[in-house]
Amino acid sequence: MARLVAAMSGGVDSAVAAARAVDAGHDVTGVHLALSRNPRSYRSGARGCCSIEDAGDARRAADALGIPFYVWDMSAEFAVEVVDDFVSEYAAGRTPNPCLRCNEKIKFAAVLDRALALGFDGVVTGHYAQLSTATDGTVEMHRSEDAGKDQSYVLGVLTQDQLRHSHFPLGGSVKTDVRDEAARRGLQVATKPDSHDICFVADGDNAGWLAEKLGPRPGVVVDEAGAVLREHDGAYAYTIGQRRGLRLGVPADDGKPRFVLDIEPVSGTVTVGPREHLLVDTLEADRPLWCGAAPDGPLECTVQLRAHGAEHRAVVEVLDDGRVHVDLVDPAEGIAPGQAAVVYVGTRVVGSATITATSRSSISSGPVR
The missing domain is CATH 2.40.30.10 (Translation factors)
Known part of the structure; x- marks a missing residue:
């Protein structure tokens, strides 16, 4: 039996993962991460991460499982390691993935470090990935059974030491079975919708959110020959491969759609061209x-x-x-x-x-x- 911290987001996956850890005989303590000092400044509503409602859902799930429950304030670490990093990466013309950053710096660094310091043996999460031990003792991470829910990509930042202290009870399951199990257990989150957007962008409008943080940074959209097609208020509103929302006005000579090919953050120049x-x-x-x-x-x-x-x-x-x-x-x-x-x-x-x-x-x- 191990002493484990179950990271409980308030969603169905983390609740069932915690329940399975209890069933396996582990001594489990539920922990919800407070990622903002003012949760309303991030997301509100039952979206599966970062809201006041999510903290309540996590507490009710822990009560139903009969395990201790705590809220850990990770807002300072989250602001620096995830939110500020997201803003600075876009300002530099790059396209970050904040979920990988959160897993690397918060869920499997700050949380795991705190758990181990408090005498726990590891962390349980509701991620869809599978762990196995190779003949040489190496802990391997593999894709989950449910290809549609596989989250091994956003866990690709984990080191061997972190994997040794990680538990992913849902890796061999499919999402429909997890929801059915939650309903059988009487967990109120059984039908709660999944969260898909970036958790700290409340309305899903990344460009608008970045505009508030970075302010106007005028530049131009050009074609591959350098001809100016329009002006813009910030290159951070564009991503490589983007097609929608370019509002170029002037069609390409061949009439085909154009896509963002390059972003030059210093001059604010966004280059567009054909898909190929x-x-x-x-x-x-x-x-x-x-x-x-x-x-x-x-x-x-x-x-x-x-x-x-x-x-x-x-x-x-x-x-x-x-x-x-x-x-x-x-x-x-x-x-x-x-x-x-x-x-x-x-x-x-x-x-x-x-x-x-x-x-x-x-x-x-x-x-x-």
Whole structure:
């Protein structure tokens, strides 16, 4: 039996994960993370993360399970490590994934560190991923049974030490069964909708939220020849691969839709062009985080480049300076600096790195960024 902290967001997944940990005979304490000193400044309503209602739902689930329950104030850490990082990354023309950052810095760093310091053995979460132990004792993380809910991508930032103290009881389940189980257990969150948007952007309007934080930063939208198509109030409102909301006014010569190809944050220049110019086959990345040993030499593998994106066959190599070079056998489109490249061998997560540059070396000439 282990003493475990169950991170309870107020949603159905974390509630059932805590219940299964109790059933397994562990000594479980429920913890809800207060991520804002003023929860109304983030999200309100039953959305599964960060609201006052979520804290109440988490407490009621813990009461139903008969386990102790506490609220841990992580608002200061969350503001610096996730919210401020999100703002600064967009200001620099990159496209971050705050869920990976939250898992890396909050749920499996600050929370796990506090839990271990208090004498707990590990942390239970409602993430959909599977853990197994290899013959050499290495803890491996694999994709979940439910491909549609698999969250191994956003967990690709976890180190071997963190995996040794992690428990994912839902990894072998599908979401419909989890909801049915919650209903059988009498948990009120059984039918609570999932949260999909960024938790600290209350209305889901990322561009509007960033505009409030960063203010006007005028620039221009240009075509690949440099012709100005329109002015804008901030390059942070655009992402690589974006098509909707460009409001260019002047159609392309061929009449086809145009997409954001490049964002230059210093001048605020946003370049648009045809979809085929979004294709890239080479990535450079830094800040690698390996779930076990780093690859030794070129690794034939697959990489996932978005939270719910497809896998791409690739060859990954760790350079002498620690940076990561990725050759995509299957080219990808709309890949932006700031996104994470998560490396897989089969269903096993090898690790992740943050994309710093992309190019289309064998598709056409010239770098994208």
